[in-house]
Amino acid sequence: MRKFLFPAVTLALLSPAAFSQDRVPNGWNDPFPPFKIMDNLYYVGTKELASFLFVTPQGDILMNTGYASSVPVIEGSVEKLGFKFTDIKILIAGHAHPDHVGGDNAVKDLTGAQVVVGRVDAEKTKDFHPPGKEHPIDRLVDEGDTVSLGGTTLTAHMMPGHTRGCLAWSTTLKENGKSYYTFIECSLNGQFLNVLDHYPGMIDDFRNTFKKARTFPVEVFLSSHASFFNMAAKYEKLQTRGPNDPNPFVDPEGYKAHVDQYEKSFEAAVAREAQGGGQGQGRGQGRGRGQGQGQAQGQDKQ
Numbered sequence: 001m002r003k004f005l006f007p008a009v010t011l012a013l014l015s016p017a018a019f020s021q022d023r024v025p026n027g028w029n030d031p032f033p034p035f036k037i038m039d040n041l042y043y044v045g046t047k048e049l050a051s052f053l054f055v056t057p058q059g060d061i062l063m064n065t066g067y068a069s070s071v072p073v074i075e076g077s078v079e080k081l082g083f084k085f086t087d088i089k090i091l092i093a094g095h096a097h098p099d100h101v102g103g104d105n106a107v108k109d110l111t112g113a114q115v116v117v118g119r120v121d122a123e124k125t126k127d128f129h130p131p132g133k134e135h136p137i138d139r140l141v142d143e144g145d146t147v148s149l150g151g152t153t154l155t156a157h158m159m160p161g162h163t164r165g166c167l168a169w170s171t172t173l174k175e176n177g178k179s180y181y182t183f184i185e186c187s188l189n190g191q192f193l194n195v196l197d198h199y200p201g202m203i204d205d206f207r208n209t210f211k212k213a214r215t216f217p218v219e220v221f222l223s224s225h226a227s228f229f230n231m232a233a234k235y236e237k238l239q240t241r242g243p244n245d246p247n248p249f250v251d252p253e254g255y256k257a258h259v260d261q262y263e264k265s266f267e268a269a270v271a272r273e274a275q276g277g278g279q280g281q282g283r284g285q286g287r288g289r290g291q292g293q294g295q296a297q298g299q300d301k302q
């Protein structure tokens with residue numbers, strides 16, 4: 001059983017099932033030991049779905065809630081670190097897919113946190129909520145807007161393509177007297193164009209986003225999926241880190257390699273579509289206005 005877990009997770013990341021609201025890809029909600037990344041930033045997500053907690057004297061900021069079913073795992077991680085889940089005052093989002101904002105209602109109910117969502121992705125975000133409820137949204141942000149609490153300031157950066165309003169967040173963390181430009185990337189994943197919301201201008205958006213991605217002076221590299229930034233391997237390194245060893249999450253080269261890799265897989269997907277090999281779906285700009293259609297397609301293709 002165990003030996004099949006890693007391939008299952010890897011395959012699932014590449015799978016359209018990730019876009020389904022109800023079906024959690026195998027292993028994604030498994031707990032992962034929560035840990036301090038650097039300064040006041042902690043990893044509190046699941047094995048694959050990254051959630052981050054900024055702890056400040058005035059309360060905490062949570063980024064990404066995973067699926068609704070991920071929230072108990074996140075809550076357990078926050079408490080394991082000795083923090084109170086109810087100290088979360090602000091919830092910020094990366095992008096409107098159910099594996100990142102599906103738990104927003106539960107976190108809002110448990111904490112009363114202010115829910116901050118990118119303006120462009122707001123309408124899509126509203127698709128994800130438990131039956132009979134509305135998705136909570138308290139504040140909309142645009143390019144360059146900031147969220148601040150207790151000395152921590154995060155800046156929003158539009159990185160459209162994976163979703164129309166995909167948001168990355170940057171901040172500065174300190175360790176041993178040095179400051180590090182910290183970047184929580186949104187998602188550059190365009191290797192399955194047919195399951196994304198194929199909006200007009202999406203291809204151009206992706207290409208501009210890959211250009212923009214290279215303009216950030218990224219030192220601490222984080223993202224919405226643990227596998228995007230090799231979280232498990234870096235966590236292992238952190239466990240055996242000596243006093244003079246660098247923090248493994250300082251990884252500017254890893255960030256650049258990630259951008260290169262996802263640009264390549266995106267362009268390969270575009271080329272496949274141009275040759276009519278895009279699995280017969282998603283070639284028309286008018287396809288898939290609603291997430292529902294993408295889900296329906298995704299569910300039979302895992």
Ligand SMILES: [Zn+2]
Nearest residue numbers: 095097162187
């Ligand atoms: Zn996504």
